[in-house]
Amino acid sequence: MNKTLKIALTGAVLLLLAGCGKLNFDNDSGSGSTSTKAGSFTTTGTNDSGTYQGIIQGGKYKTSQARGLTLTQNNQNGNTFNVRSMEDGLQTIAQGQFATDKYYFEEGQLLTTATTENWLARQKGKYSKKNDQDSFADNSLGLNPAKNKYNDSDANKRNPIYLQQILEQDYMVKNGSSFSLGGVAIALGMNSVDYFQKEKYGATYQTNISDSKLTSEGKAMAAKVIQRFRRMKKVGNNTPIIVGIYKQTKQDSLVGGTFVSYVVSKSGTNVSNWKSVDEQNEVLPVVNGNKAINSTVANDFSDFTNQIKSFFPTLAGITSQVHYKNGALAGMNITINTQFYGQTEINSFTQYVSTAASKYLPSGADINISIQSVQGMQAFVARKATEKSYYTHVFSSY
Template structure:
């Protein structure tokens, strides 16, 4: 019996040691969880210790950006560019963890004796424009043996098309439109410096790094800016040798002054708008943001502003909008329609690429 007890104790000890070793090596996997995909168009996200992993430099910019559409267009467009290089079914998206807030603030500032890392030109605000406005980092991971390893990265650089400055603190704001060639030249030069700096990090030496340039719209624009160039830099590359021009544009409809918009698209929206406005005499406006890639309409976001608040009116109107959207709007693109009043969003309609029917939701208050 004594020998059996000793043997049992030895086996239990061995099991405890194996269990401890297992927990130690797998602590990263137990702390890290992946967010399941609800749609193959989306990346899986990363949760660590119960919290979503946010970007270390999110929200850092040279100055307050008064056009929120710039921010939305920048983030959404960067995701689209990333998907072409890092497919959603092969990579996991982790928001930027290599460029922290302190680093981003230094890079976005002017170059000076006190800040040699500045990527904006040295000089006075009144004379030398600042080109780099914002940046975003996306890390693309692969899971192996319970841990995540970085396998790729995308960097977006937002370049000003209009430079805003003050001659004195709290004084009037002046503006200077920047030449398109200067925007492109400065953007590409900044991108080269960013790539070189990233390659100094051990984890980033041998991964593909995509860098994309975004021309910001002016503060008073009714649409956001657009990406105009991107570059895929294979592992080890420390300078950018090849740029791909991107023909991406955003337009507001209706806009009779812009001849770049496809007349068929413009007519389709105009017919939809006219029918919608016949439903109630007190509609404040119907406008759309049209997204074009290489001259082809790829998406549309429509805003309808109303002055009615009755629940039955909103329900009836939403059903009518659904019918008119199916009848008049292009059926080969994703479309979002938001119906709102001064009190907030009243209803929402959405259709994905290839779908015939719209998903609709009417907001209620209890």
């Protein structure tokens, strides 16, 4: 623990004593909540130089209004994998702009619930219906297009919901004993598939949205979003704003989507210099005769799976989320579902998994292996891309 952390923690203790009984969430703070009250800040601390410290204000962690909302706004397009992967992915993009040793992380505090609802809505139009889930009354701020006359009938001619969720992350800089906004990162979660019903309680149909359409719609929305953020007093003309376009996966996907493009607006509202992001996700083993993105990785995973299954034939299944970056394998999240009776079986199995992983799984990528049973996680085996050997942990009990 370095010196800075120690000082920060001492502050936290004092705050803890002073703040008893006031420990509620700060959900109603809205856009005014980034105000800097001297002495009321502390940070989460970190033991990894590559991650941001989080800010705690007045003894409590501030959640984002917009983030909670995106989960409930339109459930039929919902996929929790998208939510989590978008959060992580935006932070990764932000790291290129806001150094982790200089900036501190705070959940987005600028977008209020009401604002986010308005932005996610459709424009009001001739074909809007009263009480449409996605059409708020008198909504001139909606970033999604108004319905057209095919909207409830023709999957290919209708105007889909392009923008499914908005995520804001704030990157703060330290000013003496308090923090002020140093940068904003915004993710626009775009549907690759928009699900809809032709009639209430009817069958679900889907409108597929091409990558190029998704990107062009996202870029147009990004320009509007940057303009709107620039008008916020806390942001003004000169706070750097990152906007990333995130392509959501289908609702039945077992892996989240990826960012396809992002732009950094250092000042003003002129948006140019979009950078494309080359990332892909897939789930192994591939099903329905689909082709794996990288056959070497797929074969390695298959060898690993076969080796593991020979040990415990009662395994319910082994799957992996696989992440590619710039064409190369970046990481695998492997889940092994099994049925265990005893601690020593888990111990032996975990040893076996770690040995098989060393032998069969590709090097140079993050590998995380969760060993699950119906009772929850039993053991965990992981190796970072930069490491040679696996860390193993069996969750035991006294």
